[in-house]
Amino acid sequence: MDVTTEAKQIMVQALSKMYSSRTQRGGLRLHRSLLLTLVMKSARDIYHSARLTSEKTGQSDTHGVTESTSQAEEPMDTTSSTTTPLRATATQAIEDGQRSGLEGHSHLHEPAGLTVDKENCNPARMDRHSRKRRSKTATEPDFLPCKKAKLEFAEVRGILQASQNNSANCGRALDSLSLVPMPRTIVTF
Amino acid sequence: MDEEIDTRKINNSFLRDHNYATEVQPVQTLDYIDSIKAFFFSDNGQLRSFTQPEPPLMRRQEAFNRTADIISTVEFNSTGELLATGDKGGRVVVFQREQESKNQPHRRGEYNVYSTFQSHEPEFDYLKSLEIEEKINKIRWLPQQNAAYFLLSTNDKTVKLWKISERDKRPEGYNLKDEEGRIRDPTTITALRILLDHKTVKLWKISERDKRPEGYNLKDEEGRIRDPTTITALRVPVLRPMDLMVEATPRRIFSNAHTYHINSISVNSDYETYMSTDDLRINLWNLEITNRSFNIVDIKPANMEELTEVITAAEFHPNQCNTFVYSSSKGSIRLCDMRTSALCDNHSKLFEEPEDPSNRSFFSEIISSISDVKFSHSGRYLMTRDYLTVKVWDINMESKPLETYQVHDYLRSKLCSLYENDCIFDKFECVWNGTDSVLMTGSYNNFFRMFDRNTKRDVTLEASRENSKPRAILKPRKVCVGGKRRKDEISVDSLDFSKKILHTAWHPNENIIAVAATNNLYIFQDKVN
Secondary structure, eight states, X not given: OOHHHHHHHHHHHHHHHHHHHHTSTTOOOHHHHHHHHXXXXXXXXXXHHHHHHHHHHHOOSHHHHHHHHHHHHHHHHHHHHHTSOOSXXXXXXXXXXXXXXXHHHHHHHGGGHHHHHXXXXXXXXXXXXXXXXXXXXXXXOTTSOOOOOHHHHHHHHHHHHHHTTTOOOSSOHHHHHHHSOOOOOOOOO | OHHHHHHHHHOOOTTTTSSSOSSEEEXXXXXXXXXXXXXXXOTTOOOOOSOOOSOTTOOHHHHHTOGGGOEEEEEXXXXXXEEEEEETTSEEEEEEEOOOOSSOTTXXXXXXXXXXXXXXXXXXXXXXXXXXXXXXXXXXXXXXOSSSEEEEEEOSSOEEEEEEEEXXXXXXXXXXXXXXXXXXXXXXXXXXXXXXXXXXXXXXXXXXXXXXXXXXXXXXXXXXXXXXXXOOOOOOOEEEEEEEEEEXXXXXXXXXXOSSOOOXXXXXXXXXXXXXXXXXXXXXXXXXXXXXXXXXXXXXXXXXXXXXXXXXXXXXXXXXXXXXXXXXXXXXXXXXETTTOSSTXXXXXXXXXXXXXXXXXXXXXXXXXXXXXXXXXXXXEEEEEOSSEEEEEETTOOSSOSEEEEXXXXXXXXXXXXXXXXXXXXXXXXEEOTTSSEEEEEXXXXXXXXXXXXXXOXXXXXXXXXXXXXXXXXXXXXXXXXXXXXXXXXXXXXXOTTSBOOEEEEOSSSSEEEEEETTEEEEEEEOOO
């Protein structure tokens, strides 16, 4: 199985497990949440490096690299928005994690900020797929959960627009990948 | 009997050479609910006083599928006379070994239900809107100091000290009731009776209370006031031996000390203190004091986002009351000495094995997380269990384990599916035998594994009803990894991952093991030669 596909699957499953653990009796398990986060991180790193390797060998122009970063954003975007606390009892840790995750996203969005925002500006499209730039190499991210709260979408968009001007590392897409902090999805109490 | 001897001759169990287990023979299968039912309707029809949530005549099928009956912990006491199990429904069932009778010498002492009680109830934390599960995570016995037995049981948040004691005398000799409880005809009562128990005469004071007149002179047992003119004599109630009644009472409740979920408790060899461990902290308690505990380990980072590991298990050294170990989700074990400082955040020893880079996968972190750590009885060795292996460490050597045993390495290629069905998060326990020569741990498909440290041989056995007729010998099982499957082998893909053995216990002195397979408790012992 393709490493990137496997990585995607693992990340999606991790997210759904995190979701379902919220409704579990006895409350969230810290150990389990930590392990899921580590798996996410591990899968994300492998996904990125696999994508970069394939992109490097496939297309050498920066456009390709940019595409790869935007494609690489998919799981990260998923991470950030799908872990938006849906319950009032979510802790600061999650929210902090998302801030840091989203700020990282802004770095990545920078190279193609305008284009991405144009797509994001469409509030009617709830489907995640619309946020992604169409690309030859991209596969439809059908693994991503479809249901999104409207609030999340607008929230994320707002944050992206706000932080767009703050980022400085627009050209250094490759480096920013390694610098992006992993959004922490550990819920603590 | 002859059949057993023949089977023994034919059976080529490679553990045959050893004293501890020639062939492993099941003594009894205690269906958890059946055993409770047996207790419920004991021979003389007396009902024991304990909370029994389901109706007593529940059919076995229904009983089998109840989540609340899933056994969550198993523990022998220090002599092996008692065996306690805790379940997801918060109940504790204690089994006691029958005294071996001279009449049936080949019938080894079997375990019968001794006491059942509801240890923990589900609670609700209103502040955090969280339900606190009543599942019993761990039971630890205290050493016996008098006629009563004491154990600690814990759920996610609260530890309780239970006293289990016997009552074998009851009052008898009422004036207006006879031995069977029927009301006596007052005209037949002619004299005062004082029944002696074996050696003593008791002096009773009979007095009336304000609210409720007591004493069987003035009313019968339904509470109706008797016509005083019909009472002709006075009787004094006395104590008389009765059938055994075992009662469990909570003596201490240690609560509100843990923010995270308690995963272990361990009694210190000083018999005065014990520790309780949650994901990030370890607290030290005095058994007598419930409103105060001391935090001895705290690995909570200032910023929770930087959390990289949690504590998964902890245990006191069996002999040195100042030493304990705790294991982490990263696969390391830390040994701490409480004499060095009040807060043992800095370890005295760190046991860690560098990861084999060729085995690196998405799931490396998950499978390296240690699910159980146990000191050997000697205190010289440590045993740890992670998802695929059991490791024995010498406490004098921190760099790598002394021995590594593969429990079910055939699962290494299946980690992705095991992650999908959540089995990769299962926490298996491990146990030493009494002489520290054999290790035991559970696996899937109701298999459990034993490793002999001296001969380096291992065996896979199955705890199932089909294989466990009383007195039948357990046959070793084998999982075939690929290629041609032999007749008795089972292939990896046919393994039932819903049947997992997470909890096992080994008698401290003899070769008797208790294996918890979901709802059922199996007790096996080695054959008598």
